[in-house]
Amino acid sequence: MAGHAAQLQETRPDPPVDPTPADHPVVDANGLSLVFPSPDGPVTALHDINLAIGRGDFVSLIGPSGCGKTTLLRVIADLVRPTGGAITVNGGTPEQARLDRSYGYVFQAPALYPWRTVIRNVELPHEIMGTARSDRRAKAEAALGVVGLEGFARKFPWQLSGGMQQRVSIARALSFDPELLLMDEPFGALDEITRDTLNLHLNRLWAEKHLTVIFVTHSIPEAAFLSSKIVVMSPRPGRIVEIIDNPLPPVRELDLRETPAFLEIAHRVRVALRHGQSYE
Amino acid sequence: MTTEVALHEPSRAADLGLRLRRAAQGRALPVATVLAAITVIWYLAAIGLNHDRAVDRLADADQAFTWSDVVGTAWSLERPVLPTPTQIAGNIWDNTVGVATSRYEDLPTAIERFFGHRRSLVYHTWVTLASTLVGFALGTALGILLAVGIVHVLTLERSLMPWVIASQTVPILAIAPMIVVVLGNAGLTGMWPKAVISAYLSFFPVTIGMVKGLRAADPLQRDLMRTYSATGAQVFWMLRWPSSISFLFPSLKIGVALSLVGAIVGELPTGAQAGLGARLLSGSYYGQMVSMWAALILSALLAMLLIAAVSLAEKLVIAARGGQP
Numbered sequence: 001m002a003g004h005a006a007q008l009q010e011t012r013p014d015p016p017v018d019p020t021p022a023d024h025p026v027v028d029a030n031g032l033s034l035v036f037p038s039p040d041g042p043v044t045a046l047h048d049i050n051l052a053i054g055r056g057d058f059v060s061l062i063g064p065s066g067c068g069k070t071t072l073l074r075v076i077a078d079l080v081r082p083t084g085g086a087i088t089v090n091g092g093t094p095e096q097a098r099l100d101r102s103y104g105y106v107f108q109a110p111a112l113y114p115w116r117t118v119i120r121n122v123e124l125p126h127e128i129m130g131t132a133r134s135d136r137r138a139k140a141e142a143a144l145g146v147v148g149l150e151g152f153a154r155k156f157p158w159q160l161s162g163g164m165q166q167r168v169s170i171a172r173a174l175s176f177d178p179e180l181l182l183m184d185e186p187f188g189a190l191d192e193i194t195r196d197t198l199n200l201h202l203n204r205l206w207a208e209k210h211l212t213v214i215f216v217t218h219s220i221p222e223a224a225f226l227s228s229k230i231v232v233m234s235p236r237p238g239r240i241v242e243i244i245d246n247p248l249p250p251v252r253e254l255d256l257r258e259t260p261a262f263l264e265i266a267h268r269v270r271v272a273l274r275h276g277q278s279y280e
Numbered sequence: 281m282t283t284e285v286a287l288h289e290p291s292r293a294a295d296l297g298l299r300l301r302r303a304a305q306g307r308a309l310p311v312a313t314v315l316a317a318i319t320v321i322w323y324l325a326a327i328g329l330n331h332d333r334a335v336d337r338l339a340d341a342d343q344a345f346t347w348s349d350v351v352g353t354a355w356s357l358e359r360p361v362l363p364t365p366t367q368i369a370g371n372i373w374d375n376t377v378g379v380a381t382s383r384y385e386d387l388p389t390a391i392e393r394f395f396g397h398r399r400s401l402v403y404h405t406w407v408t409l410a411s412t413l414v415g416f417a418l419g420t421a422l423g424i425l426l427a428v429g430i431v432h433v434l435t436l437e438r439s440l441m442p443w444v445i446a447s448q449t450v451p452i453l454a455i456a457p458m459i460v461v462v463l464g465n466a467g468l469t470g471m472w473p474k475a476v477i478s479a480y481l482s483f484f485p486v487t488i489g490m491v492k493g494l495r496a497a498d499p500l501q502r503d504l505m506r507t508y509s510a511t512g513a514q515v516f517w518m519l520r521w522p523s524s525i526s527f528l529f530p531s532l533k534i535g536v537a538l539s540l541v542g543a544i545v546g547e548l549p550t551g552a553q554a555g556l557g558a559r560l561l562s563g564s565y566y567g568q569m570v571s572m573w574a575a576l577i578l579s580a581l582l583a584m585l586l587i588a589a590v591s592l593a594e595k596l597v598i599a600a601r602g603g604q605p
Contacts, residue, residue, distance in 0.1 A: 079503055098509055105507040111500035115522045115601040124518065128508045156602030 027053040032085035044237035045071045060223035068238020103180040104173030110165035112157040119153035143175035163194035207250045224265045234276025241276040329361040330354035363570040371574040375401040407555040411471045415478020416539035423486025431494040457549040474546030481542040482535035493527025529594035536586045
């Protein structure tokens with residue numbers, strides 16, 4: 001695992017000149033809101049969102065259904081446009097960040113293309129971005145190595161389990177070395193054992209590759225285990241209730257979840273969630 | 281010994297029962313059963329329908345005749361109302377192998393006679409097949425182009441779709457002669473009017489199937505393309521087109537069968553020059569039911585062959601895409 005990550009870094013070009021100063025937040029939302037029309041009148045999906053996400057943060061967005069956590073992620077990715085307030089991604093508009101291909105997005109479902117083999121699914125972003133053919137294959141193979149799927153390159157998606165398919169989609173998001181990883185409940189459909197393994201994988205990836213990750217979840221232990229910052233949200237209207245810093249060391253073991261420090265964080269998240277509910 | 285036999289007997293019966301059941305589950309037995317039933321009904325119907333003509337002919341001979349004479353004559357009339365399968369098979373044989381083995385001054389070799397002689401059904405089948413294939417290719421291309429336009433331009437869906445549907449409500453028998461005349465004036469004769477009629481019929485299922493197919497990609501797969509800022513052309517070739525393939529082939533199967541119908545219909549108003557449609561027409565002119573049935577059977581076989589070819593192409597494409605439709 002570590003070896004593969006190192007290998008992937010070797011194939012990287014020299015670190016590019018940082019387009020944003022280190023103190024500039026990767027995502028900066030001020031008074032952000034999104035209202036969309038519906039047959040029953042306008043629905044406020046996001047209300048007065050103020051959030052700054054720094055370089056190297058692992059931010060979890062947690063909350064019950066309808067709290068706008070996925071919508072917020074989609075606004076950052078420029079998959080939907082906000083109707084009010086301001087947001088910057090890498091110092092520019094979300095659209096510019098998307099056109100710069102500065103983030104990788106992992107969806108709730110693997111969203112693999114069933115007619116492509118695993119390796120060709122991972123190569124897809126490179127084909128679109130026009131990476132040279134030889135480079136493409138090498139990068140895709142390295143990314144599959146990172147998620148531990150070297151031996152499955154020639155398989156088709158349907159020949160893989162759900163957990164393996166989701167790992168392919170993570171490899172696809174990582175394969176072009178984006179600075180920012182956006183993940184929308186990527187492990188929601190998986191069993192708990194697979195989810196534990198992938199959480200551990202993701203923690204190592206984040207710690208070793210110095211990624212910035214924004215991670216949507218509805219699992220308190222998952223948020224507490226993975227994050228450096230937990231954003232607790234509440235529905236109707238979708239808003240931020242509390243932002244909780246997680247002081248635990250970046251590299252984490254599954255056993256951590258039994259320690260008092262971890263349970264304390266989980267408890268604070270749970271209280272904040274309950275607090276959000278009591279507004280109704 | 282006797283006890284052994286007694287012991288074996290039921291097991292053998294069970295074995296036979298099992299085999300019969302297996303055969304029934306397979307295709308062979310049901311198909312054979314239906315075929316046998318059709319054959320029996322056909323011969324009986326031939327007696328019923330040809331009865332009067334057979335009796336007339338026997339009466340002309342001024343001799344006493346029996347019921348079995350009537351049956352025999354009904355099954356072998358030169359101009360029956362309903363020819364028997366034996367007569368049709370004989371006609372097909374005469375007009376394929378028979379032509380090849382006969383002597384004709386103009387065509388010296390058997391192969392030339394088999395494929396090229398005007399009496400050869402193989403020749404007429406080929407004439408029909410050629411315009412079917414050209415029309416099918418034109419129709420498929422037109423159908424896909426229309427679907428691509430409809431999927432990408434919203435106003436085209438509103439403006440074009442009603443016409444696409446209306447085009448198929450007009451009886452092809454009414455339009456076919458007009459197409460032949462109009463294209464004839466433009467100097468296009470022979471295969472082309474027929475191919476255009478085939479295309480007119482076969483583009484429709486392709487358009488309908490592909491409009492659905494080109495929209496079949498799920499929202500996440502489309503969002504993924506957006507996260508990569510893919511261009512419209514990239515979205516089309518890497519997502520829309522591949523996800524439409526499972527809709528394309530069922531449409532092509534309908535399209536190829538309609539192309540054949542179009543080619544045959546197109547041969548009717550051309551004055552019965554060549555092709556299976558011409559054979560059908562000349563058969564009806566001269567009351568030659570046997571040769572009409574022979575042309576009919578050959579066009580049915582041709583349709584089966586064409587659909588089988590599309591199915592084979594579908595299987596190969598699916599296999600190349602990892603075995604998932």
